[in-house]
Amino acid sequence: MDAVDKQIIRCLQKNARITNQDLAEQVNLSPSPCLRRVKALEKAGIIKAYTLEVDNEAYGLPVTVFVSVQLEKHTQEVVRHFEAQIKQDEKVLECFVMTGKADYLLKVVAKDLHDYEHFVRHSLHAIGCVASIDTSFAYGVVKKTSLLPESY
Structure with a gap:
């Protein structure tokens, strides 16, 4: 390139x-x-897709949540199961494998606190291999871009 x-x-x-x-x-x-x-x-797969950025609030999903997840075990079977379930959940916009205390960091959208609670109780807990969940709510956005740096 x-x-x-x-x-x-x-x-x-x-x-x-x-x-x-x-x-x-x-x-x-x-x-x-x-x-x-x-x-x-x-x-070559360098350009993966052409997407549309949507205003989450106008769309009806104004709550952005960052969820740190720690698994009970780290066997291949548990990891595969967790990741497969997360990939299927449309409320999870992004999922990162992390170093440190949490195993995963999820970016989740919800319409309100009750909607997020439903996600935790019926999606995350239902996966069955989650040891802990730590939730942080975003209450503002300082910067949001997908534009890669010009020089590196």
């Missing part, structure tokens, strides 16, 4: 609906080579 590919990615991260013509102009390429590069980035 060269500097032009990185320019293409940044432009698409800022506006995934940009036309190929406009993208080509922004990265100083003609349209055909630009489109070939985009297709190559998609084929």
Whole structure:
């Protein structure tokens, strides 16, 4: 991946609906080579998807919760079972495997506190291998981006 590919990615991260013509102009390429590069980035799995960012509150899910989960055991079977259940739960937007005290950090959305309680009681507890749950509610957002740094 060269500097032009990185320019293409940044432009698409800022506006995934940009036309190929406009993208080509922004990265100083003609349209055909630009489109070939985009297709190559998609084929290589560097560009994974084109998504839409939605206002959670306007959508009806204003509560964002970060949930630290510790498992009872760490056998392959328990880990596979937990991860499979989490992948299927649509309230879990993100799940990270962690170092430190917690095994996983989940980003969960809910419509209110009762909805979150229902998630804990009927989804997390139902998994059966959870030793502890530590919940933190986000009450504001300082920064939210998916735009990768320009230089690294």
